[in-house]
Amino acid sequence: MNPMTEIAAALADAGGYARDLKSDTRGRTVGYVCSYTPEELILAAGAHPLRLLGTKQAIHRADAHLQSYCCSLVRGILEEALSGNLNFLDGMVFPHTCDSIQRLSDIWRLNIPFGFHADVVLPVKLTTASARDYMADVLRKFRKDLERSLSVTITDQALREAIDLTNGIRAALRRLYEIRAENPGRVSGSDLHQIVRASMILDRHRFRTLLEAFLAKAEAKATPAGTGRPTRLILSGGVCNAPDVYGMVADAGGAVVWDDLCTGGRSFEEPVPAGPDPIGAIAERLLARVVCPAKHAGLTNRADHLVRLVREKDARAVVFLLLKFCDPHAFDYPYLKAALDREGIPSILLEVEDPLPPEGQLRTRVEAFLEML
Amino acid sequence: MAAPSEDKRKVKAVRKMKDIMTTYYIEAKTAEQTGKKVAWITSGGPVEPLLAMDVIPVYPENHGAMIGASKMGVDLCEKAEAMGYASDLCSYARSDIACATVNGGPIGGLPRPDMLICGNNICGTVLKWYEVQARYFGCPLFLFDTPFCHTEFTADMRKYVRRQVDEYTDFLAKACGRPFDFDRMKEVGRLSVEGQRTWQAVLDTAMNRPAPISAFDAFFHLALIVTLRGTQIAVDYYRELLAEMQQRAAEGIGSVPDEQYRLLWDNLPVWYRTKWLSEKFASHGACLVADTYTSAWCGSLKYMDENDFLGSMAEGYTRIYLNIGVDEMADTVVAMADKYGVDGVVLHSNRSCKPYSLGQYDIQRMVEKRRGLPSLMIEADMVDERAFSESQIDTRIDAFMEVIRGRRNG
Numbered sequence: 118m119n120p121m122t123e124i125a126a127a128l129a130d131a132g133g134y135a136r137d138l139k140s141d142t143r144g145r146t147v148g149y150v151c152s153y154t155p156e157e158l159i160l161a162a163g164a165h166p167l168r169l170l171g172t173k174q175a176i177h178r179a180d181a182h183l184q185s186y187c188c189s190l191v192r193g194i195l196e197e198a199l200s201g202n203l204n205f206l207d208g209m210v211f212p213h214t215c216d217s218i219q220r221l222s223d224i225w226r227l228n229i230p231f232g233f234h235a236d237v238v239l240p241v242k243l244t245t246a247s248a249r250d251y252m253a254d255v256l257r258k259f260r261k262d263l264e265r266s267l268s269v270t271i272t273d274q275a276l277r278e279a280i281d282l283t284n285g286i287r288a289a290l291r292r293l294y295e296i297r298a299e300n301p302g303r304v305s306g307s308d309l310h311q312i313v314r315a316s317m318i319l320d321r322h323r324f325r326t327l328l329e330a331f332l333a334k335a336e337a338k339a340t341p342a343g344t345g346r347p348t349r350l351i352l353s354g355g356v357c358n359a360p361d362v363y364g365m366v367a368d369a370g371g372a373v374v375w376d377d378l379c380t381g382g383r384s385f386e387e388p389v390p391a392g393p394d395p396i397g398a399i400a401e402r403l404l405a406r407v408v409c410p411a412k413h414a415g416l417t418n419r420a421d422h423l424v425r426l427v428r429e430k431d432a433r434a435v436v437f438l439l440l441k442f443c444d445p446h447a448f449d450y451p452y453l454k455a456a457l458d459r460e461g462i463p464s465i466l467l468e469v470e471d472p473l474p475p476e477g478q479l480r481t482r483v484e485a486f487l488e489m490l
Numbered sequence: 491m492a493a494p495s496e497d498k499r500k501v502k503a504v505r506k507m508k509d510i511m512t513t514y515y516i517e518a519k520t521a522e523q524t525g526k527k528v529a530w531i532t533s534g535g536p537v538e539p540l541l542a543m544d545v546i547p548v549y550p551e552n553h554g555a556m557i558g559a560s561k562m563g564v565d566l567c568e569k570a571e572a573m574g575y576a577s578d579l580c581s582y583a584r585s586d587i588a589c590a591t592v593n594g595g596p597i598g599g600l601p602r603p604d605m606l607i608c609g610n611n612i613c614g615t616v617l618k619w620y621e622v623q624a625r626y627f628g629c630p631l632f633l634f635d636t637p638f639c640h641t642e643f644t645a646d647m648r649k650y651v652r653r654q655v656d657e658y659t660d661f662l663a664k665a666c667g668r669p670f671d672f673d674r675m676k677e678v679g680r681l682s683v684e685g686q687r688t689w690q691a692v693l694d695t696a697m698n699r700p701a702p703i704s705a706f707d708a709f710f711h712l713a714l715i716v717t718l719r720g721t722q723i724a725v726d727y728y729r730e731l732l733a734e735m736q737q738r739a740a741e742g743i744g745s746v747p748d749e750q751y752r753l754l755w756d757n758l759p760v761w762y763r764t765k766w767l768s769e770k771f772a773s774h775g776a777c778l779v780a781d782t783y784t785s786a787w788c789g790s791l792k793y794m795d796e797n798d799f800l801g802s803m804a805e806g807y808t809r810i811y812l813n814i815g816v817d818e819m820a821d822t823v824v825a826m827a828d829k830y831g832v833d834g835v836v837l838h839s840n841r842s843c844k845p846y847s848l849g850q851y852d853i854q855r856m857v858e859k860r861r862g863l864p865s866l867m868i869e870a871d872m873v874d875e876r877a878f879s880e881s882q883i884d885t886r887i888d889a890f891m892e893v894i895r896g897r898r899n900g
Contacts, residue, residue: 182849182851182852183848184847184848186841186847187848211640213637213638216613216614217844219638219640219845223816223817223849227816227817228852236640236641238637238638238644240635242635245657247650247657250650250653251646251649254646255646258644258646413617413621413635416625416631441576441578444618447576448575449618450574451573451575452622
């Protein structure tokens with residue numbers, strides 16, 4: 118069958134998919150909220166890691182707990198939990214990231230009755246020896262918390278297998294991005310977007326099989342007849358819940374050829390290194406991966422990375438897709454833009470919220486930007 | 491008994507505080523001439539080691555409060571927005587980032603920093619803000635990373651933060667070009683604990699009825715425990731203030747004339763409307779007798795050991811009010827409500843401060859459930875006046891005070 122059909126069906130109702138998966142496999146499902154979650158430990162515990170990415174419902178239950186100036190991602194995740202859509206979860210994991218997710222963890226713990234609750238209080242600073250040791254300490258504690266909560270033993274062997282699986286998925290996602298960067302006609306933006314989301318939601322073994330099938334097809338595909346080269350763009354921001362953006366860019370004659378997104382490049386660009394101690398290796402990846410603005414890895418890392426991406430991927434410009442009320446990203450935007458300006462790289466800022474504003478406004482801005490280029 | 495005259499209710503220490511703060515800012519602003527180094531530091535940051543090395547600490551957040559109180563916030567926030575900073579970001583950060591580029595604000599900007607010391611025990615915002623300033627001023631940034639204590643302060647956290655204390659003293663030795671002064675540190679640490687204790691004693695005088703000091707007074711007197719914590723100046727000032735408050739309590743002089751109702755304030759002040767809010771509540775005979783904000787600078791005294799300041803500051807600085815779970819915050823609010831005998835709670839939902847504000851609805855419900863106390867949520871911002879709707883808040887305070895009165899009379 119077409120891998121995209123199965124992926125699209127699962128994503129159309131991610132909660133329903135995870136619920137069915139759980140009953141089919143009689144397995145455990147553990148929810149999480151951020152790409153710093155060490156999925157490998159959840160997998161090694163024999164559980165299914167499910168990333169929560171907001172809601173498609175109108176938000177009203179969460180209004181009793183979170184003010185309107187909290188981002189729609191955090192409010193949406195709480196809405197899903199309060200509405201009972203997630204009551205099949207066996208537990209929930211909150212890595213330390215931003216101030217809003219930090220408080221979401223408290224509010225979840227105090228209001229959501231089902232499942233265990235694990236805070237993974239990662240360091241914010243990633244540059245020192247003490248932070249490195251603390252990172253590994255936190256992961257060891259998380260391992261124990263998972264073992265206790267799920268009444269399992271997490272062996273080093275299981276961890277190594279989980280690392281192989283997640284590294285395999287990361288390598289395949291990278292290959293997918295590379296195929297698209299080489300020739301955007303081979304992988305549509307909406308397929309790319311769906312596949313990346315699916316990597317956080319589908320059963321990981323099944324996902325890996327589907328992704329490899331998709332890659333084989335994409336690689337075999339003849340280069341599409343050229344209708345002119347699209348304007349190559351990089352997307353930068355946090356969680357992308359706006360698949361329409363890829364379509365808008367394509368309709369306006371552009372193509373997103375890479376990204377610096379939490380639901381994108383930042384989640385797969387760094388593999389877990391080889392090493393005798395699996396926990397230490399997972400810690401190394403979290404320290405070395407492309408940094409989220411809520412963490413500190415130096416003063417210009419994100420700008421350096423973004424400029425390097427533009428050069429490497431031969432992109433023409435950058436589209437900042439920022440979630441309204443996301444403080445860490447909003448603080449970085451002026452300096453990132455300035456770094457791009459210095460290099461003569463044009464950029465545009467699209468501030469979005471879930472649900473997106475009515476079709477039209479964003480489209481007009483994207484079209485105008487591409488025309489200007 | 492007739493209410494004490496307006497003159498008698500004036501706090502005499504106010505004059506002295508203004509002098510101390512003026513001297514402090516003059517010294518900071520002339521540091522270049524005197525050859526002293528200047529560090530910018532977050533309000534919850536570990537200031538004591540700076541004092542031990544004779545570095546002048548400067549507080550952008552205190553500066554932010556001054557900008558707010560002098561109603562210069564909107565102008566500076568708009569400047570920051572023109573620089574590309576979203577209008578939803580912290581208004582302290584926005585006004586400070588803009589101010590640094592124009593040397594504006596009530597004191598013509600802060601002195602240029604030689605180093606930046608960022609403690610993230612109050613929020614993640616300070617990290618981003620200090621990164622901005624480190625790029626702008628091109629000076630070193632030390633991040634004191636205090637893991638968030640949702641439900642516990644673990645041995646791993648203690649080890650991590652304790653190691654950072656050593657990294658911090660090494661950083662200062664390098665920045666100052668001489669070994670860290672551990673002897674002086676002992677004295678500074680002792681003074682810091684003494685200052686915190688005395689500040690707590692000042693706040694405790696509000697247990698008296700009527701309360702000789704209100705939260706609005708405390709917002710003003712707070713400045714020294716933030717900026718001069720660890721100095722003899724702060725200890726002496728708070729001793730004097732304490733004596734004055736004890737005297738007032740003995741004479742039955744309240745902060746609010748004819749105190750009828752006692753309320754607790756949560757979150758930062760609305761700096762540009764403290765006078766208006768204070769008078770508004772006073773017009774209902776209500777005194778804000780305590781608050782979660784000014785007590786945050788002495789809330790972790792229980793973890794501090796004055797004879798081993800560096801050793802105990804890992805825990806003391808990590809387990810502060812904002813770096814703990816919502817339920818522990820609610821416990822603190824309930825304990826304060828009991829201690830000060832309050833009739834209700836006023837919560838400032840502050841758009842600028844997510845770690846302080848997100849969770850307030852739950853705190854509100856927990857306090858109502860556990861103590862049956864009515865509460866009022868005020869939507870505003872600490873510095874950006876555009877988020878303040880005076881007529882709406884005026885009406886809501888009237889309605890809230892009606893409830894408080896009704897409960898007393900019912």
